Amino acid sequence: MSTTRAGLDSPADAPDPGPAIRRATWWRLLLRDRFACLAVVILLFVGAAALVGPMLFGDLATRQNLRAVNRPPFSLDDGWAFLLGSDSLGRSVLARLVVASRTTLSVALPAVVISLVVGSIWGMWAGFHRGWRENISMRVADVILSFPALLLAVVVLYVFSPSAANIILVLAIARIPIYLRAARAESAELQSRLFVDAARTFGTRSWAIIGRHVAPTVLPTLFTVASLDFCFVMLTESSLSFLGIGIQPPDMSWGLMVAQGRQVLQSAWWIAVFPGLAIVVTTVSATVLASWARLAMDPGQRWRLTLPRSRRANKALVKEVRP
Amino acid sequence: MLTFLRRRIASSALPLVVVILGVFCLARLTGDPGNLYLPLSATPEMRAEFAARHGFDQPLFVQFGDYLTQVFRLDFGESLRTAEPAADAVLRAFPATLQLAGATMILAILGAVVVGSWAAYRPNSVADRVASFTSTTAASMPDFWFAIMGVLVFAVALGWLPTSGTEGAAAWVLPVLTLLIRPFGVLVQVVRGAMVTALSAPYIKVARSKGAGEVRVVFGHALRNAAPPALTVAGDLTVGLVNGAVVVETIFGWPGIGKLMITSILQRDFAVLQAAVLVTAITIFALNIVIDACYALLDSRVRQGVTT
Numbered sequence: 001m002s003t004t005r006a007g008l009d010s011p012a013d014a015p016d017p018g019p020a021i022r023r024a025t026w027w028r029l030l031l032r033d034r035f036a037c038l039a040v041v042i043l044l045f046v047g048a049a050a051l052v053g054p055m056l057f058g059d060l061a062t063r064q065n066l067r068a069v070n071r072p073p074f075s076l077d078d079g080w081a082f083l084l085g086s087d088s089l090g091r092s093v094l095a096r097l098v099v100a101s102r103t104t105l106s107v108a109l110p111a112v113v114i115s116l117v118v119g120s121i122w123g124m125w126a127g128f129h130r131g132w133r134e135n136i137s138m139r140v141a142d143v144i145l146s147f148p149a150l151l152l153a154v155v156v157l158y159v160f161s162p163s164a165a166n167i168i169l170v171l172a173i174a175r176i177p178i179y180l181r182a183a184r185a186e187s188a189e190l191q192s193r194l195f196v197d198a199a200r201t202f203g204t205r206s207w208a209i210i211g212r213h214v215a216p217t218v219l220p221t222l223f224t225v226a227s228l229d230f231c232f233v234m235l236t237e238s239s240l241s242f243l244g245i246g247i248q249p250p251d252m253s254w255g256l257m258v259a260q261g262r263q264v265l266q267s268a269w270w271i272a273v274f275p276g277l278a279i280v281v282t283t284v285s286a287t288v289l290a291s292w293a294r295l296a297m298d299p300g301q302r303w304r305l306t307l308p309r310s311r312r313a314n315k316a317l318v319k320e321v322r323p
Numbered sequence: 324m325l326t327f328l329r330r331r332i333a334s335s336a337l338p339l340v341v342v343i344l345g346v347f348c349l350a351r352l353t354g355d356p357g358n359l360y361l362p363l364s365a366t367p368e369m370r371a372e373f374a375a376r377h378g379f380d381q382p383l384f385v386q387f388g389d390y391l392t393q394v395f396r397l398d399f400g401e402s403l404r405t406a407e408p409a410a411d412a413v414l415r416a417f418p419a420t421l422q423l424a425g426a427t428m429i430l431a432i433l434g435a436v437v438v439g440s441w442a443a444y445r446p447n448s449v450a451d452r453v454a455s456f457t458s459t460t461a462a463s464m465p466d467f468w469f470a471i472m473g474v475l476v477f478a479v480a481l482g483w484l485p486t487s488g489t490e491g492a493a494a495w496v497l498p499v500l501t502l503l504i505r506p507f508g509v510l511v512q513v514v515r516g517a518m519v520t521a522l523s524a525p526y527i528k529v530a531r532s533k534g535a536g537e538v539r540v541v542f543g544h545a546l547r548n549a550a551p552p553a554l555t556v557a558g559d560l561t562v563g564l565v566n567g568a569v570v571v572e573t574i575f576g577w578p579g580i581g582k583l584m585i586t587s588i589l590q591r592d593f594a595v596l597q598a599a600v601l602v603t604a605i606t607i608f609a610l611n612i613v614i615d616a617c618y619a620l621l622d623s624r625v626r627q628g629v630t631t
Contacts, residue, residue: 139337145559146338146607147345150566151584151600155349158588231463239570242467243585258468265471266479273475276468283463291459 029296036292039285046282050105053098062250065090073270085270087260093271097278100252104279107167107253108234114172116179116226123183124210124218128191134184141177149174149236157245167246171233182225186218220297227290231283238279254279331615339608346600347387351593390597400594404587409594412583413602420572420579421606424564426495427502432557434507439514439553440541446519454511461508466567470501470574487576498575502567506560513556517549524548551621558614562607 030036065086073085073093085093126137153170160166190196191214199209238255240246247253249260254275261272365373374380381389393400401408442454477497478486485494521527522545530544569581576582580599587595 139334142335143338143341146335146562146611147342147604149563150569151581154569154585154588155346159349235463235465236566238465239467239566242465243570243573255465255467258465258471262471265475269475272468272471276465276472279465279468280460280463283465284460287459287463 026296030292033292035288039288039292042281042285043289046101046105046278046285049098050102054102057092057095057098060092060095063091072268073274085268085274087271088264088268093274096252096257097254097274100254100257100275101278103164103247103251103253104234104237104255107164107171107237107247108230111168111171111175111233111237112226112230114168115175115229116222118172119176119179120183120215120218120222122176123180124187124214126180127184127187127189128206128210128214130188130191134188137180137184141180144174144177150239153236153240154243154245157240162240162245162248164247164251167237167240171236174236175229175233178225178229179222182221183218186221187214190214190217224290224294224297227286227293230286234279234283234286327619328612328616331612335608335611339604342604343597343601344387347390347597348383351383351386394601400598402587402592402595404590404592404595409598412595413580413598416578416580416583416599417602419577420568420581423495423498423502423571423577423579424561424568427499427564428506428557428561430499431503431506431510431560434503435510435514435553436546439511440518440546442511443515443518443522444541451515454515458508458511458515461504462512464504464508466501466505467570467574469504470497470571473497473500474574487574494575498571498577501571501574502564505567506557506564509560510553510557513553514549517552518545521545521549547621551618554614554618554621558611561610565603565607 030040071086071090087093087096122137126134149171152174153167156170157166187210196209196213199213204212237246237253238258241253241255242259244259247256249256257275258272258279261268261270261275265272371380390400398410402412405412438454438458442448442451445451473484474486474497477484483493484496485491487494518541522541524545526548527540527544530540535544565581568579569585571577572579572582573585580603584596584599584603586592587599
């Protein structure tokens with residue numbers, strides 16, 4: 001990998017430095033971009049909330065207090081737990097947000113990982129072999145993609161009960177074609193390259209070639225697709241929960257919390273507003289990180305990240321063109 | 324061009340058939356409609372009679388065969404719930420969704436072309452950064468939450484717009500905005516990216532040096548070359564619009580096809596569900612062909628079947 005890619009690397013870090021230096025470069029690049037940094041911090045925060053939140057707030061999130069119903073936010077009268085107000089059963093909105101982050105992430109992450117793994121392996125295999133394997137795979141992708149994901153999920157979740165596992169499965173299947181197409185296109189292009197031919201000449205088996213020569217080149221693209229797709233999966237899960245066919249009470253998810261807050265929108269706006277804000281902040285962070293990663297993983301574009309943000313666009317090109 | 328279209332139609336007919344078959348089978352799995360439409364005290368004879376009347380006692384493939392022959396005679400069966408022809412229910416709901424989706428897509432494309440080109444004209448200017456931030460946020464906005472916030476601000480707090488219904492222009496504002504937000508955000512990013520590339524190409528320099536005005540350079544030369552990727556994305560987004568329509572129609576009580584599908588799934592109204600899915604699938608199918616035709620008109624390499 002390092003020998004085939006060294007020639008492509010940017011002047012900044014060629015010849016290829018050792019893994020330790022390369023990791024340091026990553027950090028440096030990340031720290032130079034304020035927005036990407038902020039996105040990482042937010043995502044880490046959400047991840048931490050999902051990891052330890054339920055242990056700390058699990059009890060608080062379900063404890064009802066009918067004497068403190070619909071308390072408005074931003075007041076410390078009832079203690080810091082009610083900083084974001086309480087819902088129509090007197091439960092702390094803040095604690096419910098933290099606990100719900102685990103449900104939301106534990107649906108979105110497995111769905112993305114499953115579709116990434118299945119889709120990319122299938123796509124690389126299809127693109128590597130071309131011919132009928134490629135044709136059949138592409139038709140399968142067409143079939144899945146030609147139908148709106150949400151509607152498919154509605155039908156499937158109505159047939160099989162709407163448990164978290166079924167939601168993950170439906171979302172994973174609905175998103176496999178995205179990775180399948182991306183991986184197929186890249187691997188079809190790679191399999192005609194000289195280094196793949198060389199490996200074939202030495203009698204390397206096709207799975208070994210895919211794993212050793214195709215995958216390392218295709219994976220960066222797929223990871224970028226995955227981080228963007230994370231938003232889509234999270235939004236779809238929220239929509240399903242909002243429509244009442246996703247996560248079911250007493251479990252909590254951000255989408256479900258919005259649905260519950262909708263009933264009392266006129267009297268207690270905060271119950272619906274905060275979970276929605278949590279969704280927006282998380283998905284925007286994932287998008288920002290994805291666009292950073294797209295630059296960082298592309299050896300031809302990576303040097304742009306060493307510039308300050310204001311000078312990053314194709315300035316040289318534009319200046320040359322504009323009179 | 325005709326060969327291109329023929330090949331395209333042949334390759335997208337398969338997904339169409341599979342989707343129709345898939346929904347037919349899945350709908351049958353949602354449970355016995357007899358449980359829902361007959362009283363609890365119904366005798367086994369009554370249940371058998373109900374199943375026989377609607378053909379549910381036949382094996383699945385026989386049911387599917389019957390269904391197909393009926394569809395070819397344009398008979399879509401009748402609704403279990405209201406006993407009216409399923410085609411009537413679907414044709415009543417479909418224009419509402421079509422109008423909503425059409426208005427949304429036209430506004431999204433026009434807006435994205437203007438904003439995206441503007442942002443791409445001077446990369447990293449203030450306009451570009453505002454456009455980037457707005458489009459990123461718009462593209463990752465949960466539409467149901469946006470709708471509720473719209474209701475909260477413009478209907479509950481300010482009282483300018485109605486919370487639901489289809490009467491008058493004011494009722495259209497929130498549904499169209501909600502449906503618009505995600506396609507708009509995604510399209511702005513695509514148009515901007517494609518336009519930055521197009522505007523830095525040598526042919527733009529040529530156009531400027533022969534004295535073409537800036538408007539002609541941006542919209543005549545650059546946009547024409549930036550259009551294909553934007554068009555592809557717009558096509559995918561239109562399929563996704565059905566997703567949005569389900570949410571929007573539920574929230575705003577819009578009597579469209581998304582709401583009809585959700586109700587007919589919950590009511591096990593197979594005939595209506597199948598007719599609705601059929602109409603939607605055919606529309607998406609036709610739309611994809613139209614988009615590919617536009618694509619081919621714009622790019623002669625696609626037209627001649629040259630693959631890269």
